[in-house]
Amino acid sequence: MTSSSPASPTADASTSPYLRLRGVHKSYGDTPVLQSIDADIARGEFVTLLGPSGCGKSTLLRAIAGLTPMDAGDIEVAGETITHLPPQRRDIGMVFQHYALFPNMSVADNVAFGLKMRRVDAAERRERVEQALALVELDTHALKSPHQLSGGQRQRVALARALITRPRILLMDEPLSALDAKIRQHLREQLREIQRQLQLTTLFVTHDQEEAMMLSDRIFLMGEGHILQHGDAESLYTRPNSEAVVNFVGAYNRFDAEQASRLLGRDIEGQCFALRPEALYLVSEKSAPALPANPGPGCRGTIAARQLLGSIVRYRIECEGLSMNVDTLNRGVRSLMTRGSDVVVHADIDEARLL
Amino acid sequence: MPASANNQAPRALPLHWWVLVPIFTSLALPLAATLLYAISTRWGATLLPDGLTLEWLQRLWQTPRFLAAFGRSLIVVAGALLLSLVLILPVAFLAHTRFAWLERGMNTLVLMPFAVPPVVTSVGLLQLYAGGPLPLVGTPWILIFTYVSIALPFVYRTLINSLRGIEATELMEAAQLLGASPFVAFLRVVLPNLRLGIRIAVFLSLSFLIGEFVFANLLVGTRFETLQIYLFNVRRESGHFTSALVITLFTFILILTWLGNGKSEITDSKERSL
CATH class of the missing domain: 2.40.50.100 (RNA polymerase II/Efflux pump adaptor protein, barrel-sandwich hybrid domain)
Incomplete structure (x- = not known):
């Protein structure tokens, strides 16, 4: 299962890829977490990293965000190498599993934070915060404090906060895992709808196979630091190409x-x-x-x-x-x-x- | 057993009162007696004092030597706390968010002030700073630096718990991905959320440092008379007078502790709901 195997997700990128990973490698001590990951993701594509816990999917996401330094490899976005840029200069948005909203700021201030850091003037800031909150249907909650919101509302604030700077890539690390089933279902649909509307290149991490199949254009199934197989939901579900994939997908x-x-x-x-x-x-x-x-x-x-x-x-x-x-x-x-x-x-x- | 006893005799005092009342009484009795002594005219041969007066408290608050000692204590303690915050806050932050080895090291280091008795530390400090290139003994500086080291465990642990509570690492990451430099992220996101932790650390340390005697007596003694040294020096003057002093100090500490814990939470929740 090296980069030359048919499992390599670089093969089918016909147009020039928007996000490009080459030989991404990371180990903690002697334990390899990511082993020469290659991947190409097209602009506007919704890709899910699916796998059991400990398969390296979150680490890969954090490496792309610049939060976890990698040992080797290169990351390119729109032809620009971002491997050595600090997270604040990568222009990548991220939504965390536990929201990571700033408790000292109101909902509106949370959403405005990215614009403030980019020194966008107050009038434009206000307008864009309004739009972003309307997009996630929270415009009436602007002045509330994050702790007054429910889990699903908090995650929508986090989404608006990540979207407002119009990032080149949106990363989501198990964003729905802390929510209960009904809200998860609703948020899934809303998320996909917003992603389509904004043509946002999205990388979504989950361990939930159903969630991955519902949301994704393509699924990267990961195991033990490798991408085992990639493809759309149908091909992954009906044509698993290795025993490791069979073990994870469906109830084969x-x-x-x-x-x-x-x-x-x-x-x-x-x-x-x-x-x-x-x-x-x-x-x-x-x-x-x-x-x-x-x-x-x-x-x-x-x-x-x-x-x-x-x-x-x-x-x-x-x-x-x-x-x-x-x-x-x-x-x-x-x-x-x-x-x-x-x-x-x-x-x-x-x-x-x-x- | 206690539950069934309760059922049979519903009017009997619940069991936990039998524990709480004696403990509370034994803790409050000396304090109440001191308070009574501080506001009594004469309390000699009788069970209760002859009469009540505020004279002792008034006299205390008109004694310049007391006010000066109180001021010195406040300056030393405030200086020590300011210095500990400036030193420990960055260390705690880096230990929590960046360097796991630093956190392990600090966990051992913060136990040191407990492991070494104050008398031993004082002797060591006297040897080092009595003369030589840094003759600090007898100046308030040595007291400030020593107090920093005593406050270290309390300030450090409180801050680390607070950092953990607000999930500082994740907040930093979120802020950085939104375009903030680490420094800006710390100032605008982590620091404001640490307010409560800092307040608790400060008021907790303040209330026990202001009552510190061993170090103050051995390291500066009468050359820089702090509140506790003053109390020690005037102990033979009048029992009523020293009682008034003790009660004043106790009330002061009580208010500080209350400011540090209770009140801050009330104001915090008020701010939040706005």
């Missing part, structure tokens, strides 16, 4: 060649055979779904457990000594199968990933 069932042969009733070669739970079909007395084009002979098994995930029912199936998850659409109480029922499992071989 993984089999070795021998297990896969047993399941499919024919010989399979390869290291790892991965199949998403929704690419498996259960046929029983209660349900006979439309099968894929090439269903194979099927494999007899029993239901070991059932989890209701809302619109999806996830069954744990024991079959030929194998254990696997199968997702089916929840079509109502009558179609639910109980523990111990006999089923036949068919696999959609076209959806399988051989790694």
Whole structure:
């Protein structure tokens, strides 16, 4: 998994990239956190760095911001090398997980801070603060103090504060992780809407796969200091290119060649055979779904457990000594199968990933 | 056990009063007696004083020697605190935001004033500064510098906790990304939010430094009579008079502590809600 592998996210940048990372490297003592990261990001693109905690995604973001010095590598924005610039001269905006609003200033003063530092005169400042607050729908809260706001409102102030200087790049470090589910959902949509409107090149860090898939033009999946795979949500979800990606994305069932042969009733070669739970079909007395084009002979098994995930029912199936998850659409109480029922499992071989 | 006892006899005094009342009484009794002695005409053979008077307090506040000593104490303590803030604030800030090794070093260093008894420190200071290139003994300067070192642990710890509380590192980062230089970020974002921490550090140290006697007595003695040395020197004059002095000092410290903690929080929340 070096920069020359197909996982390198530099390959598909057809136009000249806006943000360019070359060989970014960082270690803490003997522990490497970022290992020769290369990446190209186009202007106006929304890119998510996705990965488990400790994969280096936040460190990469902080390196781009200039908050964490890197050991080697180069960062370019719009053709200008910013590797050795201090954070205040990079013209990059950032939103933090815990807001980092200035408690001694009102909402309006927080938002105006970046303009004050750039010595924008008071009249223009007032006008732009008003616009920025209107953009995040907080114009009526200008005179409040940050501690009077809710978490979601605080994060919107932080967003307005970061946007007002019209930064070349917006960095967001798990900005929604401290918020509760409903507000997170709403803010996600608002965030994406604003990003589109302003054509803002955005790097968004999250460990939430769903969030990454909903928001991003492209996802960079990171693991152990590397970019493991990059691409849009669909390609990352349906065509993972390594075992490490399979382990993080979706709820893939993984089999070795021998297990896969047993399941499919024919010989399979390869290291790892991965199949998403929704690419498996259960046929029983209660349900006979439309099968894929090439269903194979099927494999007899029993239901070991059932989890209701809302619109999806996830069954744990024991079959030929194998254990696997199968997702089916929840079509109502009558179609639910109980523990111990006999089923036949068919696999959609076209959806399988051989790694 | 206490809970069930409560249930059976609901009118009995709750258990925690049985603990609180004796403790509070034992703490307040000497103070109350001193106060009473300070405002009584004569308190000799009887259980209660013969009469009450403000004469002692008036006489105290008209004694130039007392006022001078009080002024000296205030100057030394204020000087020491100003110097500690100027010295310790940047160190605490850098230790917290930049240099982890400095924070580890400081954590050990701030224990030193506790580890070495004041008498030992004084003897060392006397040896060093009695003569030689820096003959400071007997001048207020040595007291100021010594007080800086005693106040160090309190000022440093209070500031570090305060920096941690406001998440100074993140505030600095946010301010810098918005275009502020580190110095401007410190002045405009970190310092204003440290106000409360600084106030607590200052008033806390002030109230115990003003009562300091060992160092003052050994290092400057009568050559620069501070409040505590004055109290020691006049101890034989009149019990009523010294009681008045003690009560005055206590009231002063009480007001300072109250200013440092309680009042600052009230004004702070007022400012915020505006």
